Amino acid sequence: MPSPAESAHPSDDTTTLAELRQIVGDFVAERDWSQFHSPKNVSMALAIEAAELMEHFQWLTTEASRQLAEDPKKLAEIGEELADVVGYSLALANELGLDVSQAIRDKMVKNAQKYPADQYRGRFGPEDDGPRSC
Amino acid sequence: MPSPAESAHPSDDTTTLAELRQIVGDFVAERDWSQFHSPKNVSMALAIEAAELMEHFQWLTTEASRQLAEDPKKLAEIGEELADVVGYSLALANELGLDVSQAIRDKMVKNAQKYPADQYRGRFGPEDDGPRSC
Amino acid sequence: MPSPAESAHPSDDTTTLAELRQIVGDFVAERDWSQFHSPKNVSMALAIEAAELMEHFQWLTTEASRQLAEDPKKLAEIGEELADVVGYSLALANELGLDVSQAIRDKMVKNAQKYPADQYRGRFGPEDDGPRSC
Amino acid sequence: MPSPAESAHPSDDTTTLAELRQIVGDFVAERDWSQFHSPKNVSMALAIEAAELMEHFQWLTTEASRQLAEDPKKLAEIGEELADVVGYSLALANELGLDVSQAIRDKMVKNAQKYPADQYRGRFGPEDDGPRSC
Numbered sequence: 001m002p003s004p005a006e007s008a009h010p011s012d013d014t015t016t017l018a019e020l021r022q023i024v025g026d027f028v029a030e031r032d033w034s035q036f037h038s039p040k041n042v043s044m045a046l047a048i049e050a051a052e053l054m055e056h057f058q059w060l061t062t063e064a065s066r067q068l069a070e071d072p073k074k075l076a077e078i079g080e081e082l083a084d085v086v087g088y089s090l091a092l093a094n095e096l097g098l099d100v101s102q103a104i105r106d107k108m109v110k111n112a113q114k115y116p117a118d119q120y121r122g123r124f125g126p127e128d129d130g131p132r133s134c
Numbered sequence: 135m136p137s138p139a140e141s142a143h144p145s146d147d148t149t150t151l152a153e154l155r156q157i158v159g160d161f162v163a164e165r166d167w168s169q170f171h172s173p174k175n176v177s178m179a180l181a182i183e184a185a186e187l188m189e190h191f192q193w194l195t196t197e198a199s200r201q202l203a204e205d206p207k208k209l210a211e212i213g214e215e216l217a218d219v220v221g222y223s224l225a226l227a228n229e230l231g232l233d234v235s236q237a238i239r240d241k242m243v244k245n246a247q248k249y250p251a252d253q254y255r256g257r258f259g260p261e262d263d264g265p266r267s268c
Numbered sequence: 269m270p271s272p273a274e275s276a277h278p279s280d281d282t283t284t285l286a287e288l289r290q291i292v293g294d295f296v297a298e299r300d301w302s303q304f305h306s307p308k309n310v311s312m313a314l315a316i317e318a319a320e321l322m323e324h325f326q327w328l329t330t331e332a333s334r335q336l337a338e339d340p341k342k343l344a345e346i347g348e349e350l351a352d353v354v355g356y357s358l359a360l361a362n363e364l365g366l367d368v369s370q371a372i373r374d375k376m377v378k379n380a381q382k383y384p385a386d387q388y389r390g391r392f393g394p395e396d397d398g399p400r401s402c
Numbered sequence: 403m404p405s406p407a408e409s410a411h412p413s414d415d416t417t418t419l420a421e422l423r424q425i426v427g428d429f430v431a432e433r434d435w436s437q438f439h440s441p442k443n444v445s446m447a448l449a450i451e452a453a454e455l456m457e458h459f460q461w462l463t464t465e466a467s468r469q470l471a472e473d474p475k476k477l478a479e480i481g482e483e484l485a486d487v488v489g490y491s492l493a494l495a496n497e498l499g500l501d502v503s504q505a506i507r508d509k510m511v512k513n514a515q516k517y518p519a520d521q522y523r524g525r526f527g528p529e530d531d532g533p534r535s536c
Contacts, residue, residue, distance in 0.1 A: 012151035012227075015235035021146060023242055030251040036258045036327050039212075040191035040199035044326045046219065047188050047449060050181040051319030053226075057174035058312045059304050059526040062463050065174035069230045078173075079232050083241035085180065086223050086234055089216060092187075093146075096203045098213050100220055101149035107217035108157055117164040124170045124461040170461050178460045181315060185453030192446045193392040193438050195330050258327040280423060280495075283503035285414035291510055298519040304526045307480075308459035308467035314487065315452040321494075322449050325442035333442035337498045346441075347500050351509035353448065354491050354502055357484060360455075361414075364471045366481050368488055369417035375485035376425055385432040392438045 017090075017100050024090045034095070042092045049084035056081070151224075151234050158224045168229070176226045183218035190215070285358075285368050292358045302363070310360045317352035324349070419492075419502050426492045436497070444494045451486035458483070 010019075028034055056078050057065040068074045093100050144153075162168055190212050191199040202208045227234050278287075296302055324346050325333040336342045361368050412421075430436055458480050459467040470476045495502050 010235055010239065012155060012233050012235050014150065016148065016150050017146035017154070020151070020235060020238055023238065027242055027245065031249065031254050032256045033254075033258065035256070038196040038199045039202060040194055040196050041327060043184070043188040043191050043199075044322055044446060047181065047184040048319045048323050048326065050177070050184040050219075051316045054177040054181050054312055055316050057177050058316065059309060059530070060174055062172040062174045065172045065177075066229070068173060075230060075232065078230065079237040080241050080244075082223060082226060082232060082234065083237040085184075086220065087238055087241065089220050089223065092216060095200070096209060096212065098209065098216060099146050100216065101144055101146050101154060103213040103217040104154055104157065104221055105144065107214050107221065108161055110214075111161065115165065120165050120167075122166045122169070124167065128461070175461060178312060178456055182453045182457055182460065185450045188446055189450055192450065193396070193443060262327070278503055278507065280419035280501050280503050283419050285417050285419065285422070288419070288503060288506055289414060291506065295510055295513065299517065299522050300524045301522075301526065303524070306464040306467045307470060308462055308464050311452075311456040311459050311467075315449070315456050318445075318449040318452040318487075322445040325445050328442055330440040330442050333440045333445075334497070336441060343498060343500065346498065347505040348509050348512075350491060350494060350500060350502065351505040353452075354488065355506055355509065357488050357491065360484060363468070364477060364480065366477065366484060367414050368484065369412055369414050369422060371481040371485040372422055372425065372489055373412065375482050375489065376429055378482075379429065383433065388433050388435075390434045390437070392435065 020086075021090045021094055021100075024087050025094050028091060028094070037091055037095050039092060039095055042088055042095060046085060046088040046092065049081060049088055053078065053081035053085055154220075155224045155228055155234075158221050159228050162225060162228070171225055171229050173226060173229055176222055176229060180219060180222040180226065183215060183222055187212065187215035187219055288354075289358045289362055289368075292355050293362050296359060296362070305359060305363050307360060307363055310356055310363060314353060314356040314360065317349060317356055321346065321349035321353055422488075423492045423496055423502075426489050427496050430493060430496070439493055439497050441494060441497055444490055444497060448487060448490040448494065451483060451490055455480065455483035455487055 028037060056074065068078065090100065162171060190202065190208065202212065224234065296305060324336065324342065336346065358368065430439060458476065470480065492502065
């Protein structure tokens, strides 16, 4: 049970997926927007928000994109786009009745089989022949 | 503290964002993949997974896309793509030090101001002149 | 050789791919932007513009999206986004030295083998069991 | 009129936009696929192909992505994805009755006003304070 302090400043440490899904679901229900939230439409909205997130990094080198972590103004803008992406992800889970945490746990088991840690350490894929900086 | 039953079957009701971030972060660390996880690269990976998610709905009508909720095989495939999208979202949050739940709460406040419930009930935007099915 | 009238109003009937590639290439060269136009960056720009194009159709039914062809204002906006998508496609071809028309002809031969007309008439894929409207 | 040699090896120098639009349009008509080619659906297909194109550059540095121009096998794969992107762009133009070359010429005029060459030489945007390599 969260302490009063935690309630006042909720964070990823204390917030469950279900709580965020509820926030998103209430927002949709209050506007009667479920009629627009067919999985097809929500998947488009999600992809559009993912593109807006990418836009922040579009012309930067991979190295320069790391430095945005030190820029509070940029970070706030990126956080808004990330919120949109995760928000639509949860809206899609709401429409389809999917459990997000279960889906992630299951997928990570598959990923671990596909990319065994000892074979892929420092390599991003079969065509990558070894560690590099990027 | 989760009961043993909850540990055995973790779900969105009992899983915090921080727990999922840890699962994703451990996977990346075990492979020494943070070197590839510049925000620029992760934002590309996220957009690619969002496109793979869309692929399931690409040729369907909006109405037909809702019916996939009743198709367990399709639903499992969609769940995998959704897991990839949320997984990369959390990987990006890990790289940038963003609190996802805070970002979503903040953005939903902004959204509520931009789309007041009484003005947007049953309308998806300014150019939409009223309720319709879709 | 185009007649004076054709020069005054160039159209898809009289414009070669090479002419459009030149227009895009000159624009990039005049700004010394080739330094930003790594294939990675241009592919991101292209995906971002594709998302902006999608945005026009995001909340519409598939049927309603067809009606935008009759809306000159919307059509002009869509034309701008399509121009961005094709423009970045040509910029990428310029950077990589690819012949677009050859690539399309080759791919259409492959597509015709993958989707024989007699097997796919009115069906969008293996899981589609017959004609429908959408 | 193209010489026999040009007909045998058509290229961007000799191919008009209208010729490519015809190739794409015939392919769609032979399969009775216009019923699936609502602008909404085609815009999704286009965005999905743009993501597949990006996938080739996803984990590379911007510099490394340039080196793919020297790798014939990779270049052929990239050419196929680019063909899909441009192919769906032309399919959308076919459905909406848009002239692609006119749209690009119009947009480049707008772009030249938005990004005057003397102000943006070596800078990708307002927040970019000068030339750099990337």
